[in-house]
Amino acid sequence: MSGTARAAIVMSASGAVEVREYALPEPGPGEFLLEVELCGMCGTDAHIYRGRLASIRFPALLGHEIVGRLAALGEGVTTDHAGEAVRVGDRVGVFPSLSCGRCYECTVRRRPGSCPERRPSYGFASPADRPPYLTGGFASHLHASNAGTVFYRTDLPPQTAVLQEPLSVALHGVERAGVRIGSAVVVQGVGAIGLMAVVAARAAGAARVVAVGGPPARLALARALGADEVVGLGRADDPAARRRAVLDALGTGRPADAVIGTAGSPESFVEAVGLVGDGGVLAELGNFTDRGAVPFNPYSDLLKRDLTIAGVYGAGPDMQRRYHSALALLERAGPPFDQLVSHRLPLAKARQALEALGGGYSLDGRDIVKLAIDPAA
Known part of the structure; x- marks a missing residue:
């Protein structure tokens, strides 16, 4: 595809965060390209930023609570994982974990986290200085380069849909x-x-x-x-x-x-x-x-x-079911889910957000409830 994407790259533990540009990829069969609308910032992101997760190598592209609009669909991508038809422009929430969906661990034990073919989750793939690029949500685009990527279409506003992964x-x-x-x-x-x-x-x-x-x-x-x-x-x-x-x-x-x-x-x-x-x-x-x-x-x-x-390690076994159940709860009227995202920050302020999340409860003079990166801000 023509055009460029921007991503906030953490260069080293507790170090600089640089906004870099990448060429937009053409999604292959079973893949899709997402224009990120919002990516929640998790406490785990703040721990990774401080070098507390040994599996992450820098430079790294973080962000695993991802919601956005489908920008391009690879061959065969016609429905979400609930069987609902999707097309370019639809808003979807992307589940970060990746597994094959076919092996003993995935189908019999229902523990996709133990899948022998499991790839690093979106927001946890590293380092970011070599392909594949655009593997995390602190970016203008996400390249869902795994044909087994779980995602669900939603009409929820981004500030509510972004809560699907934490829920x-x-x-x-x-x-x-x-x-x-x-x-x-x-x-x-x-x-x-x-x-x-x-x-x-x-x-x-x-x-x-x-x-x-x-x-x-x-x-x-x-x-x-x-x-x-x-x-x-x-x-x-x-x-x-x-x-x-x-x-x-x-x-x-x-x-x-x-x-x-x-x-x-x-x-x-x-x-x-x-x-x-x-x-x-x-x-x-x-x-x-x-x-x-x-x-x-x-x-x-x-x-x-x-x-x-x-x-309790992430969404755990049967995580696809929980992710779908989370969406159903968020779509229920009543609770003020839209009030949880207290700060929407641009890519250029990703470092400020990471430091604030790990070191205090306020940013820009307001209490932090939920930080989110808004690439369009």
Whole structure:
């Protein structure tokens, strides 16, 4: 195709981010070219920027929460993965993970993340100084160069459709936590994944949802999205006081049936263990990169209390189903999903966004709820 694409390339860990130009590729059979409208910035992106994911080599093109309009379709691309017809100009959400869809791991075990032919997910392919290019969402275009790329057409506005990937992760966490009708749930952390976990817990039938975290703008959104009560970090600034505040918020005097941990630090994981009732489940989503180790007693912290600790890695097994379920939830009227994206930043400000996401809760004088890169800004 004629024309050029622009992409924000992270040159080194905690280093410069350069906006580079690339020739637009012609999509081959089963491929497509997407004009990116919005790409959410995840906490994982901030960790990668700081060099905390060993599999990523720099320079790198990040961004895996991708929504945009189809710019060109390769031979054979006529429908999305729900069987709905698509054409150039349609808005679609692109699921980042790539697998063959045919092997034992994909079809029998339903664990595409273990696929032996699995390629790096969009936003995780590196380095960016050699082909294939345009493999991440912090760019004006995405080249979906894998014929198995999962995508779904949607009429949602971009600021809502961009939540499809984080909500699919939250759905995985809620399923792993065994949340069901009547459950008392604590969501630890109210970043984008935590806020989506509030939505997912409510959808699963939780009778009581308490969200723990900060800053105030995020806590207010947690309430709007379905949390019965919120516990701000400023309200209880040490773990013991915070635990008492959470138990009070649950209203039963007992710990939670399930805790969804999204705060993303080893210390928060230890704290989450203390919020789960005996026989309950802790589903840990937040520690997606290696942040270090913490003391843990298998007897007193696990066996004696008959706890289940579930590791939640992305959207997990059956991720295509969760991605589609996430879209169905987002399309339901009611929750103020369109308020989650608090900042839309151009490619030239990608570094500023990455630094702000990893180092504080505000940017341009406003609380960060959800950052997104808008290539057209």
